[in-house]
Amino acid sequence: MxxxxxxxxxxxxxxxxxxxxxxxxxxxxxxxxxxxxxxxxxxxxxxxxxxxxxxxxxxxxxxxxxxxxxxxxxxxxxxxxxxxxxxxxxxxxxxxxxxxxxxxRPEVPGTVGPRRLGRSELQATIRDLTGVEVDVHRHLPADPSSDGFDNQGGALSTTFIERLFRIAEEVAVSAVILDDGNETPTTTYPIDEITIEGAGRILSDSAFFYSRGTASIDHHFPRSGTYQIDIRGWGQQAGDQPARFQIKIGAQKPRVIEISETRDQPGSRSIELTVPAGPQRISATFINDYYKPDHPEPSQRDRNAAIISFRVEGPAEGMEPSVFQVEALEGKGSPTERLARGIEHWLPRFWRGPTTPQQRQRLVETSTEAALDPNSAESLLRAALVAAIASPRFILRLEIDPPASSPGTIRDLSGHELATRLSYFLWGTTPDQKLLEAATRGELDDREGLLIQTRRLLADARSRSVATNFATQWLRIRDLGGLRPDTKIFAKFDRKLLESMRLETVEFFDHILRQRLPINELIEASYTFANQRLALHYGLEPIVGQQMRLLEVESPRGGLLSQGSILLATSTRQRTSPVLRGKWLLEVLLDAAPPPPPPGAGTLPLPGEEGADLPLREQLRLHRNEPTCAICHRRMDALGFSLERFDAIGRYRTGDIDDRGELPDGSVLEGIKDLKTNIHSSSGFQRSLARNLLTYALGRGLIDEDAPAVARLLVRLKSDPTIIALIEEIVVLEAFRRRLIP
Incomplete structure (x- = not known):
């Protein structure tokens, strides 16, 4: 046994x-x-x-x-x-x-191979370097995840490189305005980039709706200004009205368009409006479904509609040169001279380290060959920007060992390599100029200098990345947007509520980090963050507005375990799941992951199957009767049942709900209060946070030789049990500052 x-x-x-x-x-x-x-x-x-x-x-x-x-x-x-x-x-x-x-035992650093920037890292890096917001997610597939995080690598396939070139070209067009002033940026979203909700399905050429449904895209508007939105579609016409769509852009007042064309000859409709800079959702909702199955004319029995594409053009006022463009081309001289002078300034930031004269000259030559107009400094800069972003030096985080290095030896990271590790750990983006300058001066080579920069980065708003990137992946709510509870059971659940749940957890974690609060607050806090929609959903005291704010709450609310994001992610579409919740608690918070279920372990019956009408506790009891299932489920189910008063979308349930759980040692958990005490008293909670944060910081899975490093982190938490203390201890570890040469 x-x-x-x-x-x-x-x-x-x-x-x-x-x-x-x-x-x-x-x-x-x-x-x-x-x-x-x-x-x-x-x-x-x-x-x-x-x-x-x-x-x-x-x-x-x-x-x-x-x-x-x-x-x-x-x-x-x-x-x-x-x-x-x-x-x-x-x-x-x-x-x-x-x-x-x-x-x-001595610390022994491991080896970190070349790591591709993840989608969120790439988007943030481009924004910080050029000021351009490009929707990287629409170009690239989801990043591969390893050891719970998506910052551990990724291959440079031919397809990826092609898509990276597309991103680079889009960035270049937005960041560098040609001197003729006649160009208006245009972005088209074909069917494979459109998301649908409601009564619809994706056809080969369009998003087709047979009842009320919505087609939408997410677009990053590079500047505030007047934009033209073109919607192309068709209708299966019936009744006395053409197909109608309600068009909504961000928080602006909806507009209605009519599409009278058919599938054989689709039509386009345009809307012009002023939009602020930044990301906005553009949606088209089919609003006048019509169905008369007994109409004598078959073609008049059913009105349906479809969207083929969205097209965004603008801003109509034209675009002022970006700060990046102005700085990259300042001064006098020929177009090539201005480009070369600018490259010397901005290329080290793009490539996150010193560049050689040969590398800079090569980029000038490549840009001259690729530019549409080699006599235009702006055209040259566009070509240079595309080449710089598409380079392995940009998309990969490289730690290049000296040519004479002996395999198996250990070396210190260079200042710029360490700056890159530190910046992507805490900001999820490229080092800023101050950090690169500190690296050049050698200030990151000693413990105190490294801690000074660490504290500066943590004080910056960009350190919110620790919450948005690390915490959401550690807690397994990063992909919350893909969860869709059964709307037949949870009719009022919608995308806005889902986003509010995600923000609650992000704001909560970020608050505990920034205020340097004890990590047990993650479990036992007497407050949470909510906006009007989420407060109403939870049954809290009413508040007004969409801004997330700190609210003192009464037990059992407060802390991670009562947050909708966690409770939703650990439920099925139809109901709560003590098994999923117990497994999540063991794996994520207690560092005690159970083994994979053995072959033939079986699952609980789905609605309509034999045994599905039995109480959930009885279904699990029968499941535990299987010898291969009993060992793991004794603890897992007991932990999961302690959250049973919260339904599948995070609402608290009163009445006759059995939320007791008996642990293998015979102790009993009487609901969430006892569960919080159990987790707080467990050494596994601190170990889980330490191990996962170290994994994220290093960008690799932990290895045998990392055990002493984890032990040192746990010692630090005993004297200073805060996330900031954990971060400060991580950045001075051998594993973070040095590397083993493979």
Missing amino acids: MRILLWPLLLLPTMTMAQAPEPISHWLQTHCTECHSGEKPKGGIDLEVVIEDGASALLEDWRQIERVITSGEMPPEDEPAPTSQEREEMISTLRDWLQGILQS
């Missing part, structure tokens, strides 16, 4: 301390070795051998022993149980011993 629980045994390096302390060996011999020793130990693991090996045993063996004793999974129910005091003393002694082992 113990072998089943000790999954998977990682081949960690052996420890270098002495035998296990006598209280530990005595406890295991009293409660465990009767089953887990001898010629045929249960589960195939001989604890007598582990005890004898002591610190020479696999570290993960001891870690898993700590976990199963802490959770109450061991000793099993049918064996004599230790008293609560005996269990607590064992856990404390074992943790202290393991901590000492880890602290005695």
